[in-house]
C-alpha cells in the first residue's frame with residue numbers, strides 16, 4: 001500500500017496560522033497574510049510582506065490529493081484543510097467584529 005493522506009486534529013493559534021499560510025492554487029500560490037498573488041509553490045518567504053510560510057492549504061478541491069502528494073515530498077509545510085481554516089478564521093473575524 002502506498003501513502004495516503006489522513007486528516008489529523010490539532011490545536012492551532014488561528015492568528016498565527018493566518019499569518020504564515022500559503023494558499024496553493026493549481027500552479028501558483030497566494031500569501032494569506034498580504035494576499036500577494038502569483039507565488040511559486042516552493043516559496044518559503046513572501047517577497048511582499050516577508051512572512052515565513054509554515055502552513056499550506058489548497059483552495060480548490062480539484063486535483064487536491066494528487067497535487068498534495070507531489071508537494072508533500074518537497075516541503076516541510078504543515079497542510080491544513082482549507083474548509084477547516086475558513087470555518088475557524090471566519091469565526092475569529094466574527095468575534096472581532098462584535099468586540
Ligand SMILES: [Zn+2]
Pocket residue numbers: 031032033034035036046047048049050051
Ligand atoms: Zn505576503
